Structure formats: C-alpha cells, structure tokens
Amino acid sequence: MKELTVERAGPLALVQDGGRFGVRHLGVTQGGAMDPVSMGWANWLLGNDPGAAALEISLGGLTLRAGADGWLALSGADLDARLDDEPLSRNAAFAIRAGQRLSFGHPVKGVRAYLAVAGGIAGSPTLGSLACVVREGLGGADGEGRALAQGDVIRWQGDTDSPRQLPNEIRMPLDMPPELALIQGAQSDYFAAASLFDAFNSDWQVDSRADRMGIRLRGPQLDCRLSGMVSEGIPLGAVQVPADGQPIVLMNDRQTVGGYPRLGALSPLACARLAQCAPGERVRMLPTTPERAREAWRRQLKCW
C-alpha cells in the first residue's frame, strides 16, 4: 500500500469519485467531483477509470508527503502545485518518491485541482461511493465524511508502468470560454419573457456564495410569477431562482428536493466549467437542447 500523509490541510480537500447514486430517494445527495471532466482526465493519465476516487483540492493550501514511490497525475485548476520546490505541469502524470513533498499554493487559475493516484484512492465505499459529503457525514477515506485534516493518510495500491500523455487537441473545462449550456425546462414557462431574454443575453457574475451545494450568480433580477411551489426532486445543474431573482446553480452536494422555480438545468459539461469559475468571474448562459447536451457529453466520455 502506498501513502500520502497530509502535512497541512488547506481550506478544503476531499476524496471524490463519480458520485453516489441509487440512494437519492432517501435524501442522500449525489456528491462526486464538481469538475468530473478534469478528474476524468487526471484518472485517464494513469489508466484509471474516469470515476476512480481522487482528491479534489479547492483553492490550494494543501501539503502532502509521500510514504512510498508511486505515480500521480494532476489536472483541473492551477493551484501552483510543486513537487518539493519544482513547479509541476498541469494535466500530466508524474512520479513521486518516498519522502518528497507535494504542495499546493494559491490559486493561479481555476478553483479545483484533481490529484489522481494509480488505481484510485483506496477505501471502503459508503452507500456505494467514496464521494465525501461533509454535510451528510458520508464518504471519504474513512467513511465519516471528513474533509482532509493534518495527519490524515491517503492510501492506494495501484501502479502503472506507462502513464499517458494528454493529447494536444484536448482542452480542459478551465480553458473553455465560460459559456454555460442550459437546457430550458422545469418552471421556465412561468418566468417573464423579459427575464428569459435577460437570462441568455446578460453577463452573470459568480458570487462569493459558492460551494459544493450551489453557486450563486449575480445579474439582472429574474421574475417568476410562480409562488408557493411544492418541493420536488432537483437534478444536477438546476438553475433555481429564489424570491430575490438571483439564480443559484445547484451542484453536486445540493439538497435532493427543493421548492424554488427553476429556469432549467445546466448541462454536465457546463457544470464542470462553472465549478472552475472563481467569485467575480463573468459567465454567460446559452440555450441548448437535451439532445445536443447529450451528444457533447457522449463525445467527452468517448475520449476515455
């Protein structure tokens, strides 16, 4: 068994995988990597399944020390990652030797970096998944839903003799324009025509109130004539508009049911893109159809 020990925890580092499914009717949220595309590539570089458990490191600040030689891969945000003092390339696999320190500094670009380990992080799945949801006390390496803390140990067993290189033509979510494909639906018919126009023709600014449950956007006030909705199940990426007219995109750790009107939902690729937007960044929403969103998603999955 190979090990990485946490020397310094940083603001938020979590074990994540593709998410927890089949239990949402019990009130258990989906969880999983906020940017599954970047995590998928980090895993691909090591020959892992795209949903293999990896570390999601938000905003840097994490320092790990290797207990053994092994292969790792890094993707997603540029958090000034260094191996000892040498800067590491993003979107590449690298070897680490026992005793070496892997550290993350301040975010340079993007929000969430993914650190994959050969074969995926080891641990006993909770309700079918290692996805760590702090609010629910589920998942993570020890099953208790804890964010990484000083002294914690990440273990893995796998090895690789031929890490891959990212094909040149591949662009990561972080490198795409922040144009978020939205599938209109749910209560969108109840929004004022001017609000629907504004939704797709305005700049939206990512608010500082952004976490794994939801990301608020600031812009023109959207008016919906529906009030007093009965709570219903909420899909990933749902764009909900509470009474203040400012949308909230509901992400991986969202509550399973909710009672605010929704414009529709972002596509999975748009969610991955938004997960890398820092507060203050400007995004646009573009209308798409379920068919086009599905084609784009299937093209992504085919890469792996």
Place this chain on the structure above:
Amino acid sequence: MTPRIETVSMDSLIVRLFDHIDERHMPWLMAAERALRQALQEVLIDLVPSYTTLLVHIDATRLSLAEARRRVAAALEGLAPLEQAEGRHHIIPVWYDHSVGPELGRIAERAGIDCDELIRRHSGRDYCVFALGFAPGYGFMGLVEEALATPRLQTPRQRVPKGSVAIAERQTAVYPMRSPGGWNLIGRTAVELFDRDSDGYSLLRPGDRVRFEAVDRDTFVTAGGDPTPLEERAS
C-alpha cells in the same frame, strides 16, 4: 390520471401527478414509483418521489431523453393507486421538553393552549411521510393540525442536534443527524432515522405512517437519547 412528463435537465424528467399536497395522493405516487422502477431498471440512475412528483434520472449513455419519456409514459399507462397497506407504520417515542424543544412554549402560545395540550395534539394523530429530503433520512411528514402550524424560524440555527423533533407550517420532522435547520424544535427522540449499516438505510420511506409517543426523560435516556440541553450544545 394523466401524468405530465416534463424535461428538467439533460438526463432527468419530472413526472407530475398532482398540483397540491394531499396524503390521498401518496398511494398514486407509490404506484408510479414501483411502475417506473420496474420499467426502467438498468437505465434508471435515481428516482426521487416528492409530494406530487417523481424525478426520474436516467442513464444518458444508454438512452435519449425522448426515448426515456416514451418508456415513462408507457409505464404509467393505466396506473392504479397502491393499497395503503404498502407503507409501514412507525411509533417514534419523543421526550417533549423545553430543554431540548425550545419552541414548545411559542407554538403552544400561538395556538392558545398549554404545553401538555400541545404534546397531546402533536402525538395524537398519524402522520404521512410525503417525501425524504433536506438530509439523509429526513422525512417531511404531515399534516400537523392547523392550530399548531408555525412558520420557520427567521434565522435558522447553525446546529440542530440529532434526533430533534420539529414543526414548520403544517409539517413535522425528525433531524436524523446534527445539521443546520430552521424548524421549530419541540422535543427529541432516541430513534435512529438513518443508519448506513442497516438494511435500506432510512427508517422512513414516502408513504409510511408515523405516530409520535410522549415519553419521560428516563425512558428517552435509557433508549440511548442524549439529553444535553440545546443551549449548551450550541456553544
């Protein structure tokens, strides 16, 4: 019964059966849940019933949303309500006390009754589980009688202790684990609502029926309840 089937995301549909909350809807909702699970099987990722609707999350790598819509519509043809007997009946013992249920007094005062009467009335009827959500194993139950209906707290608490029994508007619930929360607290139970090691994980399921039973402090503690008053926990 002609359900509306609505697009809500790339890979999810909402099946809308009704437009308002009524416990007589639950047998229909449970019948739809069963029919959809049987019809969709391996292409179903998650199915979330809630009051009047079901969210159907399908595997977009296996089928298109248009195809899913056809299969959902076919599965719901000729839908008939499930018998009430399908749901289970639970007795949940509650220690109703000011120290663990600080809003007991407020609700009683609004209703113009004393606390003993409030406890008698809250525990004096069966509640229907309409939906699970908010947290793992958190069941939205109702309806609480009109006189006891109380709006949520203006400022939600950062930490509501595990097992807290609460009222919001005409609904009642038990917090399965410590979490933030804005409902009015009236007591505490030692019953485990969510146990990852038990079969099925959640004590409650939509369509179940629940009756609360008032117990004293000793009974609550003997059953494994934590009697720490709310104020001490909050600090």
